[in-house]
Amino acid sequence: MPAPKSSHQILGKVYDPDINLLEGATVLLTHVSSEETLPTTTNSSGEYILNLKNLTSWAVGDSITLKASKTKYGQKTETLIVSSAPGDTKDITLEYTSDYGISPIEYKKLLANATILFDFEGNLITPENPLPVPTNVIDLVNNPSFVHTMREDGQPTSTTVDVKGVTYKKTYTYNASGIQITESKWVKQ
Numbered sequence: 001m002p003a004p005k006s007s008h009q010i011l012g013k014v015y016d017p018d019i020n021l022l023e024g025a026t027v028l029l030t031h032v033s034s035e036e037t038l039p040t041t042t043n044s045s046g047e048y049i050l051n052l053k054n055l056t057s058w059a060v061g062d063s064i065t066l067k068a069s070k071t072k073y074g075q076k077t078e079t080l081i082v083s084s085a086p087g088d089t090k091d092i093t094l095e096y097t098s099d100y101g102i103s104p105i106e107y108k109k110l111l112a113n114a115t116i117l118f119d120f121e122g123n124l125i126t127p128e129n130p131l132p133v134p135t136n137v138i139d140l141v142n143n144p145s146f147v148h149t150m151r152e153d154g155q156p157t158s159t160t161v162d163v164k165g166v167t168y169k170k171t172y173t174y175n176a177s178g179i180q181i182t183e184s185k186w187v188k189q
Contacts (some may be wrong), residue, residue: 008052009087014042017096021046025070032063060084066131068092
């Protein structure tokens with residue numbers, strides 16, 4: 001009878017780029033030398049747990065990567081060396097990414113100059129799922145029909161945009177501390 005594999009948990013929390021715990025994020029552990037993988041999804045508290053005993057083999061000192069991602073929120077890959085402790089903890093904060101290949105630095109520069117639609121009517125905008133009209137038809141910087149409604153503290157309460165005569169709106173809600181807790185999908189008005 002083969003000896004049972006020893007248990008070693010890798011656990012942590014996944015945060016969105018605005019440092020909110022993120023439910024439903026995918027976390028993929030990859031054992032660097034064997035390329036064996038273990039996937040999981042974060043729970044309602046943004047937590048994940050993976051157990052190395054589910055790999056064919058592993059040892060203290062091995063290198064693993066943890067790639068966390070969620071559509072519309074971004075991704076991040078972290079490297080971890082397996083310790084001799086009973087388990088290891090690694091929290092991961094996603095970085096905004098784009099299916100169009102915009103880097104986080106480029107994204108932050110663009111935010112200072114324009115608004116980028118990453119989702120439309122609840123669907124991620126990708127080359128395979130583009131906006132219903134060409135982006136050159138929508139001028140999000142100078143479009144007088146593109147409106148942010150703001151709270152006194154400068155946080156948006158809603159965003160409205162007209163696309164070929166059709167108005168779409170998304171809304172934002174905040175907790176008592178002023179931290180955004182929800183963002184709706186684009187809804188046709």
